[in-house]
Amino acid sequence: MSxxxxxxxxxxxxxxLILALVIGGFAFCDFVLNIVIQNDYYTQIKDRNxxxxxxxxxxIPQLEEHLRWDATIVMVAxxxxxxxxxxxxxxRRNRLDPDLDCKIGAAIESFRxxxxxxxSFETADHGKEADT
Numbered sequence: 001m002s003x004x005x006x007x008x009x010x011x012x013x014x015x016x017l018i019l020a021l022v023i024g025g026f027a028f029c030d031f032v033l034n035i036v037i038q039n040d041y042y043t044q045i046k047d048r049n050x051x052x053x054x055x056x057x058x059x060i061p062q063l064e065e066h067l068r069w070d071a072t073i074v075m076v077a078x079x080x081x082x083x084x085x086x087x088x089x090x091x092r093r094n095r096l097d098p099d100l101d102c103k104i105g106a107a108i109e110s111f112r113x114x115x116x117x118x119x120s121f122e123t124a125d126h127g128k129e130a131d132t
Contacts (some may be wrong), residue, residue: 024077031070
């Protein structure tokens, strides 16, 4: 991938990240506001010990629909947020060292080889040393 394509991908990733944060934040705030309003309606109805008024009967289903939409928007925004983070991390890892996975794998194998032959290495028996 060329340098120009990498720059474009990074810009798009940043834009998606910022949009996901802003849209998700607003949807979350609206979700909380609608829950508080709906709770107030139910509390008022309970305190009066009577049926809901005509306005409350119209408002409560609308609030529930808004809650569903807000929850959906938050979920979609979180998917975009996670996707942009994954793409950003993948780009950053490739930029740092393309052979990083091979080097990490070799280091792990070297560690295993060195300590699997050493008899004084602590075993899984709660920190007791292995008997030889």
